[in-house]
Amino acid sequence: MNKEDLFQKVEDIIVDAFEIDRALIKPEAELVADLDFDSLDAIELILQLEEQYDAKISAEKLKSSKTVQDVVDYLYELLVEQKVLETAEETS
Secondary structure (H helix, E strand, O other): OOHHHHHHHHHHHHHHHHOOOHHHOOOOOEOOOOOOOOHHHHHHHHHHHHHHHOOOOOHHHHHOOOEHHHHHHHHHHHHHHOOHHHHHHHHO
């Protein structure tokens, strides 16, 4: 899984969990300013991502993410670190 695939997965979660128009979700879209996220939305996003990837996500790290791409970059680094991506690719 590369960052583009991961972006699609994050986009799907945002669309499904927060009912945000897919057209608004771009890599440069700001979570708060463009997508109207608040702190509860951030917690929900963390829970959704943890469930999807069976990974422990730092709320503090994700909290520093300003854009959708920041979330994707952080998640990608975390998954590579935890070797979740390799496992997912082996089972595909």
